[in-house]
Amino acid sequence: MSTTAPARHGPETRHRILDAAEALFMEHGLDATSLRMITTQAAVNLAAVNYHFGSKENLIQEVFQRRLVDLNRNRLAALDKVEREATGGRVKPSKVLEAFFGPALELACDTEHGGRTFMQLLGRTYTDPNAFVRKFLAEEYAEVLERFLGALYQSLPGVPHEEILWRFHFMMGATSYAIAGTDALQLFAGKFDDADPSRLLPRLMSFLLGGLRAPLADFGEVPDASLSDGEGAKAA
Amino acid sequence: MSTTAPARHGPETRHRILDAAEALFMEHGLDATSLRMITTQAAVNLAAVNYHFGSKENLIQEVFQRRLVDLNRNRLAALDKVEREATGGRVKPSKVLEAFFGPALELACDTEHGGRTFMQLLGRTYTDPNAFVRKFLAEEYAEVLERFLGALYQSLPGVPHEEILWRFHFMMGATSYAIAGTDALQLFAGKFDDADPSRLLPRLMSFLLGGLRAPLADFGEVPDASLSDGEGAKAA
């Protein structure tokens, strides 16, 4: 076919390893997934992992980076768009939320190419005890978080930044659980009539916006207007 | 001292193992914590774990049960009280939330006797990939969940049960992250001026109530009154 005897599965092997690792990490967790499980499922040789990635830690890192780079780029692009189209320079909090959580939920709806699997994995990894993983995720998120927090500060003038920080934290928690736990967690097993992730977006957005704009607990002097959006939570 | 040469550390050894296990499970995760790490920290012999608990799985189970039994009993007692004191048989949603999340946050404030450690551990364990752990937690929660969901259904008449289910899911997610992630997660590292868990309660309650009572995304025909509490979120 080609010039010289080609390497049988050059870049293909890498992808198969990454795909298998992603699925198994989701199913069993980072720690409990061995390289042997990964290479078996990927139908490649055990040594291929260390050849292509050097170590399990590097493999983990690449599994996350592969998807996170796109996801966070989409988020920043969405925020750019929202800020460009803001009427009178005033960005609505709901628009900021949609720019951040929308792309994540969109990815979580992709059951065809593993996007859903990845988002479930990501959600539970935020609280992974492994220090290396947490540090890596924090670095990967630093820029996006900075941008979105800044946008929220501006869109909610008069609200203490610390309060916004907390609520953003709460919102990430609610979202992560909603994605990671829908069919993984057994607490609500059999209770959801409808686990379709595409119907999650409007539900979640409504909840998040309600929480974000709730009356402040300790700062009664802040006028309600600064917490308002000008419109109610709306379906997508 | 006593009659015959007594067993040197009868029940004490059990407690030391449980305490050490709790702390180490929190710090490193269930999987990454070896029995050797536990027995070293507890200053007991390696074989003591299998003597007292039979297996690592049983040890894990007892670590959780020890605290969960009390926590869930407190929750049910708080709900009983709320239902007894309800004016006109109508229980406010905010009271139901306080009965469920109040005892959890109270325990999370106990830094003296490991309550905080346990709640951080519990928060991340909800999404643990280990099927055994998830199944066990689900069973431990079944009764409480049933009772609280029923109370919420009654306190929010006209709101579809499925919607309440989802919002309860969101609320548990927000709470778990708030507790588990405050100093474990690095995403917001250095950003919180005040990580004092005792100040978390009013912040979180306000957020949760705002989310629970947010306008419904898909069911615009429900009157606002059914989502209202009669009072705003209030500080603790």
Place this chain on the structure above:
DNA sequence: GTCTATAGACGGATAGAC
């Protein structure tokens, strides 16, 4: 680039003396 074989460390669990 792919493979086999194995090194070297660590895991949970147990047998049996005390």
Place this chain on the structure above:
DNA sequence: GTCTATCCGTCTATAGAC
């Protein structure tokens, strides 16, 4: 109840032939 010593399995990573 406590301890030492050990079995046996699995893990990551690597060396070296092809």
